[in-house]
Amino acid sequence: MTTKPSNAPWADEPFQLIATPSKRMDGSLAHVYCASEMAHSHNTLIRGLNAILQQAPYVPIVTDEQFKAQDVENLLFYVQSWVKMVHHHHSVEESFMFPEIERFAGRPGLMDGPKHQHTLFHGGMERFLAYASATNPEEYQWEGAGSMKEMIDSFSKHLTDHLYSEIDIFLGMGDLDGVGLRKTWDKAENIAKQTGNLAMLHDVFPTVLGCADKTYEGGHDFPPLPWVLPYLIKYWFAAGNGAWRFNPCDWWGQPQPLEFGPSSSG
Numbered sequence: 001m002t003t004k005p006s007n008a009p010w011a012d013e014p015f016q017l018i019a020t021p022s023k024r025m026d027g028s029l030a031h032v033y034c035a036s037e038m039a040h041s042h043n044t045l046i047r048g049l050n051a052i053l054q055q056a057p058y059v060p061i062v063t064d065e066q067f068k069a070q071d072v073e074n075l076l077f078y079v080q081s082w083v084k085m086v087h088h089h090h091s092v093e094e095s096f097m098f099p100e101i102e103r104f105a106g107r108p109g110l111m112d113g114p115k116h117q118h119t120l121f122h123g124g125m126e127r128f129l130a131y132a133s134a135t136n137p138e139e140y141q142w143e144g145a146g147s148m149k150e151m152i153d154s155f156s157k158h159l160t161d162h163l164y165s166e167i168d169i170f171l172g173m174g175d176l177d178g179v180g181l182r183k184t185w186d187k188a189e190n191i192a193k194q195t196g197n198l199a200m201l202h203d204v205f206p207t208v209l210g211c212a213d214k215t216y217e218g219g220h221d222f223p224p225l226p227w228v229l230p231y232l233i234k235y236w237f238a239a240g241n242g243a244w245r246f247n248p249c250d251w252w253g254q255p256q257p258l259e260f261g262p263s264s265s266g
């Protein structure tokens with residue numbers, strides 16, 4: 001099932017990717033469909049986190065001979081974009097999808113579990129974003145007290161536990177009306193796209209495209225975005241920004257070897 005482009009470490013670890021439910025269950029059932037689409041989204045978030053964890057240790061810091069301020073600047077921009085992508089996902093869930101599912105199911109509190117889990121990693125991710133936004137390449141530290149690794153470690157387990165368990169929440173919705181559930185899902189997906197603003201073309205969308213592996217499990221058509229978007233991103237919105245070297249896939253969702261790793265010179 002692995003789609004690693006080489007033997008070198010890739011974005012399918014250290015945090016495990018989610019097996020898509022529709023591969024083993026009937027994907028025409030609304031709850032299986034929703035759980036599977038959610039798995040695609042969550043795997044996109046997980047690959048981004050893994051890409052940071054795999055590459056950041058190999059980006060030279062100021063005391064290293066091969067230090068290049070540009071590399072660190074690019075890494076910090078990539079980190080900010082990844083956090084914004086995660087925030088966007090959760091804000092659509094909290095502001096629309098979860099309340100709408102509770103309303104349609106007639107079960108207030110149905111989504112309290114995932115909502116509570118959001119609070120467990122939210123603060124840590126805010127601190128992480130603040131660090132990546134305010135730190136100069138010369139001050140940047142991967143390891144040690146107050147470092148980026150310490151910040152990631154403070155929330156990554158809560159975040160990934162949540163990303164795994166939310167799939168089971170959807171798989172447990174088999175008793176809800178399938179048509180209503182699917183309608184709610186489709187509306188949420190539209191809202192996710194509509195609430196995307198122009199600024200997101202410079203950060204969130206390039207991260208989504210570069211972390212959505214279209215070859216995973218033999219092939220998936222995710223994300224559901226216009227075919228022209230990869231071209232616009234590549235030749236316009238992402239052009240000239242070295243941060244996208246950190247993406248584990250190209251603009252068309254094909255896995256590519258990580259730029260920084262044990263064998264890279266940095």
Ligand SMILES: [Fe+2]
Pocket residue numbers: 038041042089093166
């Ligand atoms: Fe989610």
